[in-house]
Amino acid sequence: MAKTIFITGASRGFGRIWTEAFLERGDNVVAAVRKPETLTELSKAFPSNLLVLKLDVTDKQASFDAIETAKAHFGRIDVLINNAGYGQIGAVEEVSEQEVRSQFETNVLGSLWTVQAVLPVMREQNSGHIIQLSSALGLNTVTFMGLYSATKFAIEGLTETLAAEVADFGIKVTLLQPGPYDTDFNGSDSLAVSEPIPAYDGMKKVFWEYAQAGDSGNPAATVDALFALVDAENPPSRLILGKIALPWVKQTYEQRLKTWESWQEISVAAHG
Template sequence: MTTARTWFITGAGRGLGRAFAEAALAAGDHVAATVRTPGALDDLTEAYGSALAVVELDVTDRSAVRAVVAEAHGRFGRLDVIVNNAGYGQIGAIEELDEDEVRAQIDTNLLGAIWVSQAALPFLRAQGSGHIVQISTVGAVGTLPLFGAYNASKWALEGFSGAMADEVAGFGIHVTLAELGGFATDWAGSSMRFAASPEPAYGTVREAVLGMPGYPDAAMAAAAAEGESTDEQPEVAAAAILAIVDEPAPPRRAIIGAGAHDMVATALAWRRDEYARDPAFHWPSA
């Protein structure tokens, strides 16, 4: 684009969300960034001034989401790229999770993205353009023990987004599901929650997946997240997202991150093999 775009990015206070905001600002665009912690982006505000609007938002509050999206549109005059990034990982065997833990996971990772998409769509339809980027994961293609609630929230994110993409294509609006692999953020630290009431029967599962028979406490999780990571830096994902929104015909799904393509291929192969057990099923040929 020859003129500045306006981005609306949730969960922009740190990690991937912050990297998306920095990349968009560096490209000369405007950014409305939502955060949970006051002052999280003060340095970017100082550097970019009026090009950045920072607002506190809990994406599970539908009325607040609508108000903040409308405020962002009023400030910048348009919305071009919506990035639903806010979310966290809830870890626990399905039997272990209580109602509050499950509802909180779905409220944030799934319903938050729905509320933001609903709030933005009238503005995008009116201007006849826009791009909604849903930050998904390779965990929306396959599953992993202890990640059931997280997998459920991201599989559902992909389900509603696919339907929405077909609904809004005629209005000039694109939808992309960014299926990310591992990135060096605090997702495995303060952005991860563990079942409050571990069931001893799943100790061997925890040992296999987490390398310990129980769940780490907050200090252990934070220390692990601060350790040396082999994952890619968030800036790599940010560059990929910028490239995608620059495309005139962006993809419905984009796999991003080292090893992510292999993870998706493995998950799809498992599903193919499960279907293949039915003699009446034939996998479509290329």
């Protein structure tokens, strides 16, 4: 049976790839984008099962209006994929107040508004699946991407709490955690760069060399994983995409456990 999928950030990267894939397999797709003209050709190819909506996810009322329009058009919303977001390169010292606010408004609040908007629809249906785009950088950190990681760590905490709150309504929730992929994430529309402080130039050179030499995954290879996820009767609460993230995360958490355990005597004494 065809599903109705609502995808934010559907004009490029993962969002565009998944939009096309769901359409090609016969699902209904609501593609929420800042620039609807980017999907003109796709609308012509799939006139009956693609609804393109203009949406700036930082606009709370617009997010609620978009969900209402989607519900009215297709009758239901089975899956919400919160994919909209962008990255920020800059040392913690370098990022400006406006960059911090913009990053959180898009990556965190933008996700929150669509979740709040869709929950009444899914509660009425007594079914639904919310997929939140986190990242390997929501589990781990690298230099110069601390602000982006902060937003993804926020998504992790928000989404884990959400899952516990909506389970009794038949609503499933999944955190999707991609590692590095060869999308257009490094383009000007997806990645902002802070005003540099020269003291960090040497470290930043190493950062860019490593980033360019990394083994990035093929984003088209994620399609089958998305199909499996939205079709699963009991989807996982977390799903890592790619081969890079899991070994990296395991190493980090093993080190964290080792540190906590080595300080356990002091930790327990601090209880009083």
